[in-house]
Amino acid sequence: MGTSERKHVLITFGRSFLTLELARLMSAAGHRVTIVDSIPIGITRFSHATSAFHRVPAPKFEPRAYCHALAKIVADEKVDMVIPIHEETDILSMMVDIFPPECELFLSDFDTENRLHNKFEFQELLTARRIQTMKYAEVRGPQDVAALDFDAPFALKECYSRGSQTVHKVSPGDSLDWLEFDPLNPWLAQEWVSGKQYCTYSVVHNGRIHAHATYPVDYAIGGSSCLNFRSVQHDGIYAWIEDFVREMNFTGQVGFDFIEHPERGLYCIECNPRATSGIMMFAPEDRVDRAFFGENDEVITPDATVDKMIGLGMLIYGWRKDSRGDRSIRQFLHDFRGARDVVGAPGDNRPALMLPLAYLGIMRSCIKYRVGLAEGFMHDHEWDGLRISE
Template sequence: MGTSGQKHVLITFGRSFLTLELTRLMSAAGHRVTIVDSIPVGVTRFSHGADAFHRVPAPKFEPRAYCHALAQIVVDEKVDMVIPIHEETDILSMMVDIFPPDCELFLSDFETENSLHNKFEFQELLVARGIPALKYAQVRGPDDLAALDFDAPFALKECYSRGSQKVHKVTPGDPMDWVEFDPINPWLAQEWLSGTNYCTYSICRDGQINAHATYPVDYAIGGSSCLNFKSVQHDAIFDWISKFVRDMNFTGQVGFDFIEDPERGLFCIECNPRATSGIMMFGPEDGVDRAFFGTNDEIITPGADVDKMIGLGMLLYGWRKDSRRGRSMRQFVRAFRSSSDVISCPGDQRPAILLPFAYLGILRSCYKYKVGLAEGFMHDHEWDGLRISE
């Protein structure tokens, strides 16, 4: 496969703005980019940075067919690296053996990926390593639910869940008859702590951070899925992540959610072992492609003046009360006007112009799966713990 500095990369989940941004960054660095998705029209397909697009099976519903389709594209088009974006990362990690040995899948082994994805297992990892963690408990059934001994509000969320799904804030004594139990995907009860929230994005290879971004949770869907991004330096968070990924010998993209309390200190709430919105904070001048191939000598970080937003997300969700996090509508308008939209890019305006057309495919998925827009955007690329062998 590729022997020069220019590589051929395959990036998954073509409908995602994360994929669009990474495609632009890779293309600007001179690499050839192939995109795949299970819907026929994704926003990245319109980008000048994408050299080819392939429609593939939905990884959630046809995981084996999905992996084999990608492996065939790798062979036919001589792909050097596969970079998964969303939870197809877990699925691909179970079937790395079907890919040719001269193509790298930018991820860790399945056991590592799963232990970071599963919210309960991740908390167990923290405790096993002596890292301070918020109080937590796994809830597999009614007996576990009845045995919870929280004396203050706590979060209840599925062990395999993501930003499109609700985190329930529960006060002790609240009725819990609404909780349904899935033997494959149990619940995590986790102490609810107030403080300053941060999200991160890191590109790691063999336990070393090659690129990193930290950004506070500002405007966010339901207070969790960020819609705008401002780079900040937080040495304690960077040191925490550096030690953790070194201990895990992690390779891949990873994001962590932190909360910092003035009195109790810093806690990691959960881990997302895949791409996160932090990738959108980098620009072509940063050379972030080097972080994937391990050719950079320094840790790559975004510029200190980065102020970006997902414009469509801000219009759809950012103005809502639970997204504004106590801010007024006037403050929202000011933030919207001062931030640059990640979709719009000089020299590559087709994704922004054709975005309504791209969303027709997502709306079709919403109708097909009977879910809302946020859920429909990623529904067929989610992974909730079902092993392919099962």
């Protein structure tokens, strides 16, 4: 297939490093990039890759106003494609009809997005397709707690939650009196399996993978939200994803978390039907923009030698025991020196210079919403199951 003509893309969640990297990749390929966010100091706003920035309502708290604001920008500025980054993907998928028909929203229909996002529904989907799963159960109330029959430690997490939020490790017999129950956001109990963990990122059109990256979980906040990114090849994981997205006829960005047990094999822990940190592993010469427009025949993958990190995140979290795992402080320092920070880029240093100011803005959100730094970063873009129609 040929290369794309110049397009106008709108990318959401301008505070995100993922948005910054995607904006740079799109701009380097000759496309015009507009950024939106609900806060005024998202770092992507200051990138040379950004042609325009718009402040919009917070999608979590004003979902209708958020979607209408984006639709107006799309119509007024003749945007060709909207690429959502975080959980505003689910919200936009409920209101695709308000957007001009000539603009593509790079996502799947709401039912698909929701089934992949909801951690229990995703496991049910795997079971229905006879895909190997870890033991799991939905917990909606005290009666479900009493019915749990795990004979080994298990994870307990909300069905609508994300990597930076708490995953509780529970042993059989532990008291769960502390659990609070939300009818819109129940809990998932999931067998705790040990093994090598991997994360993925794929750009998919109509069930076909156009770009893909797999990276091991090395340094991660609480062991789950990755801070560094090394490209690895895992044929089993790629084949798993290839089959799954084809059966779902999925369109959009998607990431999967896997764990590989040495005897029992490969398990998919959960799915993130949106952008993941894997986008930061691609370089301008990879021309990953073609994947978004469905123009490439060969699957685009990152260079095998790529080694990147979120530098500030590594400084704040990476050295901690729960983030570095079995690695020593000396190993952390070695790996920190050897990786390239995703924020800085030749010829585009303003985002790095503005990073302290941007984090002050995030701290303001933390105080406003009474949450920690990792949660405050994304709190107003989370979606926990509330339908707009409700």
